[in-house]
Amino acid sequence: MREEGGAERRRDPVATKAALLKAAVAEFAAKGLAGARIDEIAQRAGVNKQLVYHYFGSKDDIYRAALEQVYAEIREREKALHLGDLPPLAAMERLIGFSFDYLAEHPEFLALLADENREAARHIRGSERLEQMHSPLIALLKEALERGAEEGVFRRDLDPVQLYISISGLSYFFFSNNFTLSAIFGRSLDTPKAVAERRRHVIDFAMKALRP
Amino acid sequence: MREEGGAERRRDPVATKAALLKAAVAEFAAKGLAGARIDEIAQRAGVNKQLVYHYFGSKDDIYRAALEQVYAEIREREKALHLGDLPPLAAMERLIGFSFDYLAEHPEFLALLADENREAARHIRGSERLEQMHSPLIALLKEALERGAEEGVFRRDLDPVQLYISISGLSYFFFSNNFTLSAIFGRSLDTPKAVAERRRHVIDFAMKALRP
Amino acid sequence: MREEGGAERRRDPVATKAALLKAAVAEFAAKGLAGARIDEIAQRAGVNKQLVYHYFGSKDDIYRAALEQVYAEIREREKALHLGDLPPLAAMERLIGFSFDYLAEHPEFLALLADENREAARHIRGSERLEQMHSPLIALLKEALERGAEEGVFRRDLDPVQLYISISGLSYFFFSNNFTLSAIFGRSLDTPKAVAERRRHVIDFAMKALRP
Amino acid sequence: MREEGGAERRRDPVATKAALLKAAVAEFAAKGLAGARIDEIAQRAGVNKQLVYHYFGSKDDIYRAALEQVYAEIREREKALHLGDLPPLAAMERLIGFSFDYLAEHPEFLALLADENREAARHIRGSERLEQMHSPLIALLKEALERGAEEGVFRRDLDPVQLYISISGLSYFFFSNNFTLSAIFGRSLDTPKAVAERRRHVIDFAMKALRP
DNA sequence: AATGAATGAGTTTTCATTCAT
DNA sequence: TATGAATGAAAACTCATTCAT
Numbered sequence: 001m002r003e004e005g006g007a008e009r010r011r012d013p014v015a016t017k018a019a020l021l022k023a024a025v026a027e028f029a030a031k032g033l034a035g036a037r038i039d040e041i042a043q044r045a046g047v048n049k050q051l052v053y054h055y056f057g058s059k060d061d062i063y064r065a066a067l068e069q070v071y072a073e074i075r076e077r078e079k080a081l082h083l084g085d086l087p088p089l090a091a092m093e094r095l096i097g098f099s100f101d102y103l104a105e106h107p108e109f110l111a112l113l114a115d116e117n118r119e120a121a122r123h124i125r126g127s128e129r130l131e132q133m134h135s136p137l138i139a140l141l142k143e144a145l146e147r148g149a150e151e152g153v154f155r156r157d158l159d160p161v162q163l164y165i166s167i168s169g170l171s172y173f174f175f176s177n178n179f180t181l182s183a184i185f186g187r188s189l190d191t192p193k194a195v196a197e198r199r200r201h202v203i204d205f206a207m208k209a210l211r212p
Numbered sequence: 213m214r215e216e217g218g219a220e221r222r223r224d225p226v227a228t229k230a231a232l233l234k235a236a237v238a239e240f241a242a243k244g245l246a247g248a249r250i251d252e253i254a255q256r257a258g259v260n261k262q263l264v265y266h267y268f269g270s271k272d273d274i275y276r277a278a279l280e281q282v283y284a285e286i287r288e289r290e291k292a293l294h295l296g297d298l299p300p301l302a303a304m305e306r307l308i309g310f311s312f313d314y315l316a317e318h319p320e321f322l323a324l325l326a327d328e329n330r331e332a333a334r335h336i337r338g339s340e341r342l343e344q345m346h347s348p349l350i351a352l353l354k355e356a357l358e359r360g361a362e363e364g365v366f367r368r369d370l371d372p373v374q375l376y377i378s379i380s381g382l383s384y385f386f387f388s389n390n391f392t393l394s395a396i397f398g399r400s401l402d403t404p405k406a407v408a409e410r411r412r413h414v415i416d417f418a419m420k421a422l423r424p
Numbered sequence: 425m426r427e428e429g430g431a432e433r434r435r436d437p438v439a440t441k442a443a444l445l446k447a448a449v450a451e452f453a454a455k456g457l458a459g460a461r462i463d464e465i466a467q468r469a470g471v472n473k474q475l476v477y478h479y480f481g482s483k484d485d486i487y488r489a490a491l492e493q494v495y496a497e498i499r500e501r502e503k504a505l506h507l508g509d510l511p512p513l514a515a516m517e518r519l520i521g522f523s524f525d526y527l528a529e530h531p532e533f534l535a536l537l538a539d540e541n542r543e544a545a546r547h548i549r550g551s552e553r554l555e556q557m558h559s560p561l562i563a564l565l566k567e568a569l570e571r572g573a574e575e576g577v578f579r580r581d582l583d584p585v586q587l588y589i590s591i592s593g594l595s596y597f598f599f600s601n602n603f604t605l606s607a608i609f610g611r612s613l614d615t616p617k618a619v620a621e622r623r624r625h626v627i628d629f630a631m632k633a634l635r636p
Numbered sequence: 637m638r639e640e641g642g643a644e645r646r647r648d649p650v651a652t653k654a655a656l657l658k659a660a661v662a663e664f665a666a667k668g669l670a671g672a673r674i675d676e677i678a679q680r681a682g683v684n685k686q687l688v689y690h691y692f693g694s695k696d697d698i699y700r701a702a703l704e705q706v707y708a709e710i711r712e713r714e715k716a717l718h719l720g721d722l723p724p725l726a727a728m729e730r731l732i733g734f735s736f737d738y739l740a741e742h743p744e745f746l747a748l749l750a751d752e753n754r755e756a757a758r759h760i761r762g763s764e765r766l767e768q769m770h771s772p773l774i775a776l777l778k779e780a781l782e783r784g785a786e787e788g789v790f791r792r793d794l795d796p797v798q799l800y801i802s803i804s805g806l807s808y809f810f811f812s813n814n815f816t817l818s819a820i821f822g823r824s825l826d827t828p829k830a831v832a833e834r835r836r837h838v839i840d841f842a843m844k845a846l847r848p
Numbered sequence: 849a850a851t852g853a854a855t856g857a858g859t860t861t862t863c864a865t866t867c868a869t
Numbered sequence: 870t871a872t873g874a875a876t877g878a879a880a881a882c883t884c885a886t887t888c889a890t
Contacts, residue, residue: 011868011874032330035246038860048876053861071396113392114326118244121391131398138397155420161397162413169385170378176388179333180325184283185350185373186343201374208367209421225849250885260851262887271885435853435889456754459670462881472855477882495820537816538750542668545815555822562821579844585821586837590806597805600812603757604749608707609774609797610767625798632791633845649870674864684872686866695864 017055019045024066029108032115033063064123067116068130070109074102075133083140088148092210095141096203100171104195110176138164148210155212166209170202229267231257236278241320244327245275276335279328280342282321286314287345295352300360304422307353308415312383316407322388350376360422367424378421382414441479443469448490453532456539457487488547491540492554494533498526499557507564512572516634519565520627524595528619534600562588572634579636590633594626653691655681660702665744668751669699700759703752704766706745710738711769719776724784728846731777732839736807740831746812774800784846791848802845806838 023044027036038059042049056062081098083091103110116123124130141160148154174181174189182189189198235256239248250271254261268274293310295303315322328335336342353372360366386393386401394401401410447468451460462483466473480486505522507515527534540547548554565584572578598605598613606613613622659680663672674695678685692698717734719727739746752759760766777796784790810817810825818825825834 013874016874030330032244032246032327034244037858039858048874049860050862050876051874054874059860111330113389114330115244117389117391118242118323118326121395124392124395127395130396134396135398159413161399162410162417165386165393165410166382166413166417169381169383171381172389173381173384174377177325177329177384179329180336181377183333183336183339184342184346186347187373198374198377201371201378205374205378205421208423209417211420211423228849249883261885262851263849265886266849437853440853454754456668456670456751458668461879463879473881474855474883475853478853483881535754537813538754539668541813541815542666542747542750545819548816548819551819554820558820559822583837585823586834586841589810589817589834590837590841593805593807593809594802595805596813597808598801601749601753601808603753604760605801607757607760607763608766608770610771611797622798622801625795625802629798629802629845632847633841635844635847652870673862685864686872687870689865690870 013055016045016047016051020047020052020055020062021065021069024062025069025108025112028063028066028115029111032111033059033119036063060123067112067124068127070106070112071124071130071133074106074109075137077102078137083144088144088151089153089207091144092148092154093203093207095144096167096171096206097199099168100199100202103171103175104199107175110172114176152212154210158210163210167206170206171198174198174202225267228257228259228263232259232264232267232274233277233281236274237281237320237324240275240278240327241323244323245271245331248275272335279324279336280339282318282324283336283342283345286318286321287349289314290349295356300356300363301365301419303352303356304360304366305415305419307356308379308383308418309411311380312411312414315383315387316411319387322384326388361424364424366422370422375422379418382418383410386410386414437479440469440471440475444471444476444479444486445489445493448486449493449532449536452487452490452539453535456535457483457543460487484547491536491548492551494530494536495548495554495557498530498533499561501526502561507568512568512575513577513631515568516572516578517627517631519568520591520595520630521623523592524623524626527595527599528623531599534596538600576636578634582634587634591630594630595622598622598626649691652681652683652687655683656688656691656698657701657705660698661705661744661748664699664702664751665747668747669695669755672699696759703748703760704763706742706748707760707766707769710742710745711773713738714773719780724780724787725789725843727780728784728790729839729843731780732803732807732842733835735804736835736838739807739811740835743811746808750812788848790846794846799846803842806842807834810834810838 020041023041024036027041027044031037036059038052039049041062042052052059052062056065078095078098081094083095086094138160141164145154145158145160145163149156178189188194232253235253236248239253239256243249248271250264251261253274254264264271264274268277290310293306295307298306350372353376357366357370357372357375361368390401400406444465447465448460451465451468455461460483462476463473465486466476469475476483476486480489502522505518507519510518562584565588569578569582569584569587573580602613612618656677659677660672663677663680667673672695674688675685677698678688681687688695688698692701714734717730719731722730774796777800781790781794781796781799785792814825824830
């Protein structure tokens with residue numbers, strides 16, 4: 001009864017660290033870097049506050065670790081899409097759908113990025129690890145674009161990075177600003193129906209834009 | 213002998229309040245609601261901290277005021293576009309370009325929205341004032357879409373709200389996540405050249421998607 | 425009953441600051457810089473802890489202020505001796521006696537200096553104010569030595585700074601190390617009798633050393 | 637595979653304890669009792685923090701051990717002077733010179749004593765061991781004074797304990813307050829030249845004071 | 849209207865110490 | 870003997886807010 005979730009854990013550094021990281025992602029996503037409380041992270045993880053310092057060093061350090069964690073997770077999932085094995089149109093549609101679904105299911109990812117950007121990405125700027133982590137994705141996209149152009153189903157003049165930003169942006173803005181958009185348009189955008197509708201629109205919109 | 217320097221502004225409520233609001237927008241944009249400091253806002257405005265309470269009531273209250281302020285500004289600018297007076301294609305292109313340019317020039321707008329969304333828009337949710345402020349925009353967009361469909365230059369099946377979100381998203385994500393995108397792609401996206409390039413891509417991408 | 429000493433004091437910045445400084449001298453003397461507690465200083469002064477930060481900035485800053493305070497006090501007292509108006513032998517004896525008595529009555533002065541020296545005087549190093557404060561004393565001593573040499577009662581080859589250090593040292597060490605000396609010699613050196621005995625010894629010892 | 641580097645010292649209690657004690661002397665001298673960190677002591681000694689508790693019991697206990705250690709060292713050195721074998725004048729001069737040189741070379745001795753005195757010598761008060769350790773020194777001094785008085789080179793009325801305190805004080809104050817003295821007199825007292833000059837002054841001053 | 853003084857409740861971080869192996 | 874994990878109690882410092890003028 002002393003812990004919120006997870007097995008009985010005493011003197012299990014690996015589990016402790018993982019629990020802290022998970023709790024940190026949740027807390028930072030919910031309140032941002034400034035609003036998050038170390039106390040709360042420790043409590044969510046069911047351990048003593050000092051362990052945050054023992055394992056991570058400082059609030060900034062565990063924040064950085066949380067960021068790397070969520071990036072690693074999404075990249076992991078993208079890798080599992082096996083885009084290279086699909087025909088260009090199918091690959092593109094799967095990627096767009098995945099981008100949408102991932103953001104729908106991982107609001108904490110969005111929240112962490114938003115905060116990090118306000119601080120000009122000072123925690124991850126210049127991280128070679130993150131850069132290497134993302135280059136395969138761009139390579140895959142590039143290859144799909146080329147194959148599609150070959151087959152005559154895609155335009156020839158698309159930059160894969162710009163395309164990635166566009167695909168992400170169509171979904172991202174809907175989720176990141178879901179509440180303010182709902183407020184200014186007086187229309188609930190977080191219902192399952194509204195989400196499904198948006199999903200269709202995004203795929204359709206992007207695919208149309210790729211036509212030659 | 214009773215004052216030290218700076219512009220004469222003692223006993224000028226209107227100017228004081230405006231100065232506080234401007235300072236608040238800057239401070240909240242830079243640090244978020246939790247990270248912002250009342251002290252700092254007062255200092256930026258060159259007045260005593262207590263006046264924040266005098267004029268606005270509380271931190272949350274001045275935050276809400278800052279939000280309404282930035283929304284009012286962008287809507288003001290959109291109104292000045294006179295989209296209704298242009299042919300559909302031109303109107304659409306102007307709107308897309310404006311959305312891009314406004315975000316480029318008003319990073320504080322982005323920053324405020326990001327924070328408000330993490331808190332589920334609790335400060336502006338249900339604000340009828342904001343809703344009314346935005347309905348003319350949607351009406352204009354709807355009308356442009358209809359005219360364009362009539363002329364055969366736009367698809368028929370587009371929802372103006374979805375389209376607005378898509379147009380905004382293509383620009384928004386680029387700016388809101390400019391720093392993290394730069395970091396993961398190892399490519400500076402905040403140079404004038406990168407911004408101009410993105411602008412071209414966004415207009416081109418969106419216009420292509422609207423084709424019948 | 426809410427304050428330890430001093431008059432009722434609300435919204436009296438000068439009195440508040442003075443009370444804090446007095447409390448700081450006592451606390452730092454008793455526990456050293458590292459051992460002193462800001463909380464305790466505020467409590468001793470009967471005010472809120474935050475006022476320490478309001479008026480002084482930080483723990484180090486109020487520590488520096490406490491040091492300057494005790495130096496100012498001793499110099500004030502030395503000035504009141506009017507050594508220049510006395511014949512050389514009398515002037516010297518009065519100075520030696522004063523040095524002894526002041527340390528006897530101001531253990532906090534010793535304690536503060538001890539701590540500051542362990543930190544290589546980092547708080548006062550290079551303080552022009554302190555240097556200027558002390559130069560008149562050395563000038564007076566120099567003049568007394570010269571007059572005494574003229575009259576044939578003092579040796580000719582004495583450096584006033586060295587002499588000052590010697591005079592101070594004979595008293596200082598007795599007080600600064602009173603407890604450890606008592607412990608290793610198994611002899612209480614803090615009784616009135618022991619102090620009086622030491623006083624006689626110091627004056628006698630120093631005056632003998634000055635003979636030509 | 638179980639150790640990372642450094643000298644072989646696993647399972648060598650004597651060496652471990654000595655390393656801890658040496659590290660403790662350095663740490664306590666540098667930061668005082670309150671400012672010293674158990675963690676730091678362990679790290680300086682290259683062992684686990686828990687061993688401090690294993691071998692010494694608590695922070696106070698290892699502090700006490702450090703104090704006894706430095707006292708034992710200086711007494712050891714004094715014993716090696718063989719003052720009893722020298723003629724009175726030579727013995728006295730050697731003792732004065734030694735007192736000066738030892739303090740010059742052992743700043744940690746001074747630093748430890750200063751802290752212990754602020755706490756009224758609570759760690760060593762009543763230590764019979766220390767008292768016995770020091771009585772031979774006083775006996776030697778007494779005997780030298782008597783022999784000198786016999787020979788007519790020293791005054792007759794000197795108490796050996798007072799004399800010891802005076803001799804020590806002349807050197808001690810110079811070193812213990814070297815930094816604050818440098819600051820208030822605007823004159824570097826820690827250069828080799830200044831130290832040599834002070835050494836001459838101290839010996840000269842004390843020897844002059846002993847003349848009949 | 850405007851100010852500076854003052855406060856209480858936090859917040860990150862530190863640290864001596866104990867536990868489990 | 871030796872280690873790293875874990876803890877509870879505090880410490881410096883912060884901050885939104887209220888008070889008195």
